[in-house]
Amino acid sequence: MKRLRRLPLSLVFGTLALVYVALAVALALWLSTLLPAWQAGLLTVALVLPLLLYHVRRAFAPMNSLFRALAGTVASYRDGDFSFSLAWPARGELGELVEAHNRLSEALREQRLTLVQRELLLDTMVQNTPVAMLLIDPGDHVVHSNLAARKMLGDGRRLEGLTFADILERAPDELREAIDRGGDGMFSVGSEDNEEVYHLARRRFRLNGRHHELVLLRTLTAELRRQEVQTWKKVIRVISHELNNSLAPIASLAHSGAELLRRGQLDRLPTALATIEERARHLEGFIRDYARFAKLPSPRLEPVPWSRFIGRLREQVPFLYEHRVGDDVVRIDVAQLEQALLNLLKNAHESGSPAEDVTMTLRRMPDTWRLEILDRGSGMNDAVLANALLPFYSTKRNGTGLGLALTREIIEAHGGRIALLNRSGGGLCVSLTLPAA
Template identity: 65%
Template sequence: MPARRSIAGTLALLGAGVAAVSVVLALLLVRVFDSLLLAGLVAIGVGLLLSMWVMRRASRPVRSLFRALAGTALSYRDGDFSFGLRWPHHDELGDLVAAHNELGGVLREQRLGLAQRELLLDTMVQNTPVAMLLVADGGHVVYANLAARRLLNEGRKIEGLALATLVQAAPPALSEALDRTGDGLFSVGDGDEEEVYHLARRGFRLNGRPHELLLLRQLTTELRRQEVQTWKKVIRVISHELNNSLAPVASLAHSGAELTRRGQTQKLESIFAMIEERARHLEGFIRGYARFAKLPSPRLEATPWTVLVDRLRSQITFAVDGALPPEAVRVDVPQMEQALLNLLKNAHESGSAPEDVQLRVRRGSGLLRIEVLDRGTGMGEAVLANALVPFYSTKRSGTGLGLALAREIAEAHGGRIGLANREGGGLQVSLVLPVSDD
């Protein structure tokens, strides 16, 4: 390794050399001009010119190095870390070049690692079954994975397109779910082709600007698996309830027969009363399940909204948000009354204050939206995904039929039901029915 030298030492040697040359030149010029002053002035002038030439020549490699440093810094700014520098001298500038090259190496390694992680993350995001959409504040799609492209644009690229334009060609249920605020559950299609989705929305700031991330998760397979588990559960519930009622009835009937045989009839009345009580309990239990399983086709009749609301208010308290539509609604009144009554009861049991339980009715182009609102605890993602499954309940004594029956009634009327958590807490249950604009 060559001996280390400093820039200051090199400059000192050059200055000493120029000074020595100037002194020697002055001694020689004294003999020529025969004047010490004139010889000194000439020697000084020549020394200044010589020092300027020496400094310019000596600084030429340094200036080239500085230009190279500026160029590599600009390349680093543009994300190109492939450049390196070479300095032949072992001095302070050599240390600077070595540190610069080491920085470039570190940045190259970091860039390579970051590129590998980005590739892995993009591969995972693109191939996930969850449709992911990143929407800017103006409503344009910034990023979308393959599932989102298939859902909204038949697999074609949708980055840069307006979300409002994309949802115009989407199924009405999807368009309606995207128009709502907050998370929600909705279904697309009918019958065996029905697909159930869960929509989650998350807002955040990216590069100082507000963005929203939309996640659309298909729950059809999970719900069908849950339905199988639910049917197993309901069979266990019915079996348990039948055993709890039939075993005492059989025991009481045997006791009654034994007392009759002995002629002790004074206790028969209480035995018969207990048998009747158990039979009526079992009858009510079976009737509740039969009502769900044997829902008849709706008999539509035009009914003013004031009549339907008065029927509901005779059974439960709630407030009406806004004005009711002046047009009569064509529904099966007993069925719709039962569906709304179930939803209003759930709202009261959600932990909401009674005055916050509201009924809102809105009529749009070809659609009637009936909403039941509360300010309770809302629903978690798992409960929201399973709330409409028959016999699914988080209540200890619940049958899991309230929302399921409301869904069956809505679909029997050609409509659908949707659930969404409200901003500020609470739940919004929407019954959407088709209506004629005539």
């Protein structure tokens, strides 16, 4: 099949060669009868060669035009223009080459159209996102900014070509301080009555072999206000529920006590008064827990030996203690951390775990202390694990949802972290980390 496709081109040049060979031989034989052999040969070459060159050039002229066209279209492709196609009437290798070239041109046109559509979609999304975006080159110049960035940092004017330092000179002091701190973070602009909260994110990457930085600024004020409203609604619901659960029995028992007193049934009166006292003290404790959570002071750190601190805990609640440290010292607020750990230890005992399986471990890590409270209770399902540390979330019927939230506040105020995870074989592990410095 391939030989048949090559036949027309081979036949043309083969026939041309045979014709000129026959012509040269005939002319040389005729001239040899008139001239010496060497003169006849030279004259034959002088007569046949120009004619041969002329016909060869005529035969190659269409192909030369095709090659020039191919070179021109390749140059157009290099410049991003894929609108050209070629035509070649003959078949064979050149016909296949032209057909392949046209298919390549069509594929490149389709890919270019797809890329243009994607770039248009991406640019539309970037320009209309509420997140302010700045792309900064290695020379600290802004090479791209979206509409939100122009509105936030340039009063609507284009920022391309300006240096990021010049933009920051006109920006609020809070933004400059957030940039100077480096990394991601949140900052507020304005007074307490008219405050705007922003989230700053910075990412470095390589673009065209050069380091660039993407700066993202997102306004969080509206979102935080919505979350604040939802939180207040939840607080009001929880407080209303607890107040109703306590005040309704108190009012009912007070009325019953008055009736008992009127009827002279004094023997039943102490029971009613004791129940009123119990509900009142429960309500008092409930309000005290909320106040403690809302007014948690900053921790007052002091050096305390671990052995003495753990000893105080074991006097108040039983647990096994495993440690791999000596009489090392830690800087903590003793009252706050004691309250946090007592909450966790009491939760472990209330989880249904045998008392002998409630364990605390302490280990020294390179830069931190790691405390773990372990039990063999029922553990937590995924939904509870995801929400257990949030304020006002509780699975207990009479729980306030503040115990674990308060513990989290205390640990994070010490510069530490808290995590909850289920143990293999059942039970829960509460892992705490505290700075060792």
